[in-house]
Amino acid sequence: MNLPRFIVGTFFCIVFSLPALVSAHTALKESSPEDGVTITSIPSDLDLVFNADVRLIKLELMGVGHEMPTNFEPSSTAVSTYKIETPGMHPGEFTVNWAAIGADGHTVTNSFSFVIDTDAASD
Amino acid sequence: MLMVPSTWEFLSLACKLLTYLGAASLLGALFCIWLFKNETRQVTHNILTYMTVGAFLGFQGALFGFLVQIGMVVNNGPIGMFDRGIGSIYLDSPLGDTTFFQLSGFALTFILGLTYANKIQRITSPPRLDYFRFFNTGCILAFLLLIFSFRFSGHISILSVTSKLSIAAHYSAFAAWIGSLYPLYCLSFSENLEYIQDRVKKFGDSAVALVAVLIVAGGLMVIELFDSIAEAFSTNYGQIFLIKLSLVVLILAIAAINRLRLTPRLVSKSGVVLFRQSLKVEILVALLILSITTYFSTIVGPPEH
Numbered sequence: 001m002n003l004p005r006f007i008v009g010t011f012f013c014i015v016f017s018l019p020a021l022v023s024a025h026t027a028l029k030e031s032s033p034e035d036g037v038t039i040t041s042i043p044s045d046l047d048l049v050f051n052a053d054v055r056l057i058k059l060e061l062m063g064v065g066h067e068m069p070t071n072f073e074p075s076s077t078a079v080s081t082y083k084i085e086t087p088g089m090h091p092g093e094f095t096v097n098w099a100a101i102g103a104d105g106h107t108v109t110n111s112f113s114f115v116i117d118t119d120a121a122s123d
Numbered sequence: 124m125l126m127v128p129s130t131w132e133f134l135s136l137a138c139k140l141l142t143y144l145g146a147a148s149l150l151g152a153l154f155c156i157w158l159f160k161n162e163t164r165q166v167t168h169n170i171l172t173y174m175t176v177g178a179f180l181g182f183q184g185a186l187f188g189f190l191v192q193i194g195m196v197v198n199n200g201p202i203g204m205f206d207r208g209i210g211s212i213y214l215d216s217p218l219g220d221t222t223f224f225q226l227s228g229f230a231l232t233f234i235l236g237l238t239y240a241n242k243i244q245r246i247t248s249p250p251r252l253d254y255f256r257f258f259n260t261g262c263i264l265a266f267l268l269l270i271f272s273f274r275f276s277g278h279i280s281i282l283s284v285t286s287k288l289s290i291a292a293h294y295s296a297f298a299a300w301i302g303s304l305y306p307l308y309c310l311s312f313s314e315n316l317e318y319i320q321d322r323v324k325k326f327g328d329s330a331v332a333l334v335a336v337l338i339v340a341g342g343l344m345v346i347e348l349f350d351s352i353a354e355a356f357s358t359n360y361g362q363i364f365l366i367k368l369s370l371v372v373l374i375l376a377i378a379a380i381n382r383l384r385l386t387p388r389l390v391s392k393s394g395v396v397l398f399r400q401s402l403k404v405e406i407l408v409a410l411l412i413l414s415i416t417t418y419f420s421t422i423v424g425p426p427e428h
Contacts, residue, residue, distance in 0.1 A: 057196055057212050058209075074212050076215050099195075101216050101218070104217070
């Protein structure tokens with residue numbers, strides 16, 4: 001038995017059998033709209049609340065196949081709450097992709113999605 | 124479920140691993156030069172070359188690690204690594220501070236290693252230990268710059284002073300131990316068996332102290348990172364820590380076998396061959412430990428308390 005190969009093979013078997021890992025660093029505590037919800041009114045802004053002060057350096061509001069305009073500018077100051085204006089929103093499916101630098105210097109990237117369905121309000 | 128890092132995450136891990144290897148080559152070389160006093164010119168030159176190459180790789184790791192973080196966020200291919208807007212934010216962030224100290228430490232190491240490797244070729248007798256006085260001071264300063272970089276980023280950077288001191292001690296002891304293995308491996312090719320046994324025995328005697336520091340410092344860090352033993356089994360960070368712990372137990376067993384069983388057998392060529400093979404396995408396990416440390420200090424965070 002080739003011991004070095006056995007060790008390397010066992011190592012990779014163990015590592016690749018681990019469940020998919022999610023970073024447990026800086027995390028988005030809550031958002032408005034929340035992840036996975038369907039809302040019936042068109043929001044004028046997005047609210048993001050993190051579990052600690054972070055530098056939000058990227059925020060993309062994606063509609064289906066196109067990016068929506070926002071007033072987002074990468075932040076060099078660390079705060080825990082962000083309010084981003086979202087002019088020109090319309091009914092449809094949206095995904096917010098964000099990236100933030102936490103207090104520990106690590107960059108965390110994640111996303112959340114929501115649906116705007118104004119017809120549901122009138123049903 | 125299979126779990127494979129993204130390309131950017133993989134590059135980030137590779138860069139961080141290079142910085143760990145660079146630091147290990149620095150401290151390992153320094154440790155060997157101090158331990159094997161008045162070594163021959165050729166052996167000293169080889170150790171210095173090893174340190175210089177390690178510093179070069181560490182410098183590249185620190186520099187590209189910074190650029191990869193930018194590229195990961197911009198997510199626009201390789202060109203995204205040079206985005207000025209995101210880059211300037213990162214420069215002002217803990218990552219910028221960490222990168223600055225790492226680049227400084229590796230640059231200083233590279234200059235010292237290259238200078239002394241060239242100098243040593245011009246002397247006509249084995250260098251005395253005081254020949255390296257300025258070199259030792261410079262290298263210690265370089266290593267302190269690397270250690271200081273931990274103050275700014277990483278999970279430990281936001282914990283207590285005890286944790287920060289523990290990681291400095293843990294990192295130093297591991298770097299000195301692991302960084303010495305390759306020079307030791309090269310020394311084992313000497314034709315002089317008495318010389319090999321003398322050097323290996325000296326290393327083994329000193330390594331006991333390094334292992335003690337490793338274990339104590341590692342234990343203190345674990346106490347701060349985990350609230351309970353259950354967290355080691357129930358959280359992702361804990362599970363990866365347990366894998367690392369298994370590898371640490373394995374490498375300690377290999378080191379014990381080297382010291383207690385194989386070192387006394389370094390009186391014959393077959394004994395040296397066996398020792399060399401054991402060293403190769405020890406180096407491999409050390410690389411796996413470094414890889415897993417890189418992974419869970421970069422991708423995964425400790426349990427939230």
